[in-house]
Every structure is written in C-alpha cells, then in structure tokens.
Amino acid sequence: MNRKQFVLPALVLGAAAFAYAQANTPTKVGIINIQAAIVGTKEGQKAASEIEAKRAPKAKQLQGQQEEIKNLQEKLSKGSNTMAETARQSLMRDIDQKTKEFNRDLEDAQLEWDQEQQKVLQELGGKMMAVIDKYARDHGYTLILDISSPQTPVLYAANSIEITKDIIELYDKNAPVAGAGSSTPSASPAPASTKPSTPPATTPKPGAPK
Template structure:
C-alpha cells in the first residue's frame, strides 16, 4: 500500500516537473480565462440573442395563456350548463374538453422543446463565433492556454488573467450592431475584422 502511494506521489512529481519545464521551454507561458456567461450577458450579440429568446418566450407564453383561458371558460360553461344538458350532450362536451386539455398539454410540451432548441441554437452560434475570436486572440497575444471559467473547473483565478472583457470588445467590434426600434428590429452591419 505504501509503495503504491509512493509511486503515485513520484508520478505526480514527475508530471509537475515535466509541465513546469515545458512552460519554461516555450515562449508562451501565459494562461487566460474567459467567462462565457458574461460574454452572453454583456456582448451586443449576447444581448440581441437574449432579446430574441425573451420575445419568442413571451409569444409562446401568451399563446399558452390564451389557450388555458379558453379551456377554463369551457370548464365553467360546462359546469353551469351540465344540469340542464342531456347526458349525451354532457358526455360530448366533456370529451371535447378532454381533447382540448390534451391539445394544450401537447402545445405546452412542443413550446418547451422549441424554446430549448432556440436557446441552444443561439448559444451554439455565439459560442462558435466567440471561440474563433478567442483562438485568434490567444495566438496573437501568445497565450499557452485559455480556459472557460465555469466548464474548465476554475475555482480561483487572479482577475489579471481574466480576458473576458477584451474578448467582448473584440466580439462587439466584429459582429453586426443590432438596434431594436419599436415594432421591428433593424440591423445595421458594421463588420470589422479584429
């Protein structure tokens, strides 16, 4: 047991020494971190994406509320009129109501899936665009490695190695500026290459 622990410790020491000598042998030993969530929240494209997602979500929510209100109204009407209806008529109305409730649940499920798909598609698009910018920045600024703060498992990092703000500036400069004017949105493109 002690021998196994000793071998593990020796292996870790060799790995640490190997990594540290590799770092000294290369021209680049800088490490940077980025916060993709911050890029989504603060970049122009991220804000436009959030706006698009929120607009779609509100539209879906409105349609679901309208459908839910229609079902509530039918339930109340059925309750009021059930005493004066024939048994066949009441059963038919109850069947129609069950069908509408089933349609509502299916619509709700479809909207949830559509919303998640939209969100994933928009985030994926932004990630692809940002990754290219990060790679170019990393090469230009001579970084050995750039890690995403949340998915990279970073528990602590000095603020000096956080390059998120620089990436946001580059992304904003390379992406079209979108403005929202009332009912429709217009896009004025000012594409620049970093």
C-alpha cells in the first residue's frame, strides 16, 4: 500500500443518502463525511494503530526484499559489460526470480491487509450508522448525505450543515476508548518491475533502480 489513510478502501454503507420521513415538517438536510468521521473517532484511531502494528513485520520483510533486488540490479547495471556471460545470465535469472517472489508476497500481504481493514471498517461502520440515525432523529433531519461517497452528487453545501464533527463527538461519547491515539500507516513497498533483468545496450551509469 502506498501511504494512505486508514479508511482507504471506501466503506460500503449502503445508500449514500440517509432519509428519515417526517410528515408535515420542513426538509432539514445535513452532510457528513463518513470516512473522516470513522477515522476521527477514538475507536477508529485505535483500530488504525492495531492494524499498523500487525502490518509492520511483513512490511519490514518486503522492504528487505525490495532492497535486495535493488542491490542486484545495481550489480548487473555496473558489471553487465565486464562480467562473464554465464555470470550475467545467472544474475539476471536471480533478479527475475526474486522479483516474482517479491511481487507475489506483496500482493498476498496487500490482500490480507485490505481484508483486515474492511473487517474493522464494517464493524465501526455499523456503530456509526446507529449514531447517525439517533442524531438525525434527535435533531429533526429529514436527509443526511455522505459527501465521502463519489456517488453522492453534492456540488455545494454550506459549512453550517456539516455534521461530521458532531457525529464524531457523539460516537466517542457513546463508545469511549482508553489509550487511543492517531495513527497513519507507513508506506509499503511498491511492486518491483517485472523486467529488472534487461541490461542496457550501452555501458550503463549507476542509477536508481526501478
């Protein structure tokens, strides 16, 4: 994963708009950024820290694999015109094999991390919906739009109808968490090039690997 926020797969909460029918009452509309609301709660911050702690060992391993590939690519680049052909071919095969292993391990890790994140988000999302429901009823809202959803066509909204902060405060009041702190996941290694073994046609200059 590239550096991104905890809620980086969009949480599926159903319809983007939450409507509450109230007969013979004026329409009262509110907007909320549900993704920001979830990550802004103490439970959301605690969950982010826990996921990051689980990610750290595997991320460190992947970074080590990536560094090894980088070093081998530099070795090939510097010695492609001087090393024996058998040695060059062997090094190219080694780079190809390690690159395939790295990309496979990265894909597996990414899938595992995404599944864990989605599981947590679904749990927190269910709690968040209950808070939004109560808030809307208590404050007489007939419609609340989730502006974090690209399917919600909100072109303009006054700041006065933004309820994200209120929802975060209400959520934390109903679900206090001890020792929660903010966490931003660290950057994960990017997939390695699938063609690290192709040497340049001319004498190469040492440079940054792909």
